[in-house]
Amino acid sequence: MNRKDADARAEVDTNVDLAREEMGRKVQQERQSMDHKLMQERADMDLKLRLQRADMDNMVREERENMDQMLKQQCDNVDRKIKEECDNLDQKLKHERQEMDRLIVLERVQIDSENMQARVEMDKKVAT
Structure with a gap:
């Protein structure tokens, strides 16, 4: 039985090793x-993650482009308003200069008329 037990053990050991x-x-x-x-x-x-990053980059780029466009429009509007205001001020200044020139001419005519009148009276006094 020892031999049989040993063979059985060897077979079990082999099966365990195979398992x-x-x-x-x-x-x-x-x-x-x-x-x-x-x-x-x-x-x-x-x-x-790379696709999400690309989407985020695109969204940021688009948002930046939109902001740039909005800022450009605002700057263009401000520039236009400034130009309009400058044009209006130039027109106003031109009209004021024209009025000033007209008043100067009238004043000169008045002075010349007074001088002429004074000469006529002086000539009359000298003649008499």
Whole structure:
């Protein structure tokens, strides 16, 4: 019976060794499968993040372009208003100068008339 027990033990040991090897292969395959799955998930996540980043960059760029356009329009409006105000002031100044020139001419005519009148009276006094 000793021999039989020894053979049975050897067979059990062999079966245990074979089962260990099989279990080791399965564990290794499972690890490889998990590693592959994790790498794929990481690649998918990286791609998703890159796409989100690109979307965010596009949104920021579009928002910046919109803000630039709004600021340009506001600046154009301010420039237009300033030009209109300057044109109005130039017109007003031109009219005021014309009025001033007219008043100066009238004043000169008045002075010339008074001088002429004074000469006529002086000539009359001298003649008499």
